[in-house]
Amino acid sequence: MFRNYQTQERRAINYNSLHDIISTSILAMLCGQDDYMGFSLWTQMNLDWLQSVNICKYGAASHDTYERFFAFLNPHSFRTCFMHSRPLTCRSS
Numbered sequence: 203m204f205r206n207y208q209t210q211e212r213r214a215i216n217y218n219s220l221h222d223i224i225s226t227s228i229l230a231m232l233c234g235q236d237d238y239m240g241f242s243l244w245t246q247m248n249l250d251w252l253q254s255v256n257i258c259k260y261g262a263a264s265h266d267t268y269e270r271f272f273a274f275l276n277p278h279s280f281r282t283c284f285m286h287s288r289p290l291t292c293r294s295s
Contacts, residue, residue, distance in 0.1 A: 226244070
């Protein structure tokens with residue numbers, strides 16, 4: 203009985219990469235979302251487009267996933283990494 207439950211539980215796991223969570227968080231914020239529920243809803247509503255650009259290929263992250271991610275994130279370290287990577291993504295032609 204429990205073996206079957208564990209098997210079903212494992213199939214229900216959604217795999218979200220760090221890239222997916224950071225990308226969708228930034229995109230959702232740029233579109234006016236300001237909390238974990240908003241990030242998740244924005245991602246779900248834009249999932250077809252996101253998957254067409256190879257983001258969230260295993261589905262949208264839940265608001266709980268965003269909350270857990272940001273709970274463990276060191277804001278200072280993230281800001282430093284983000285600011286150092288910004289010139290790579292924002293080059294002018």
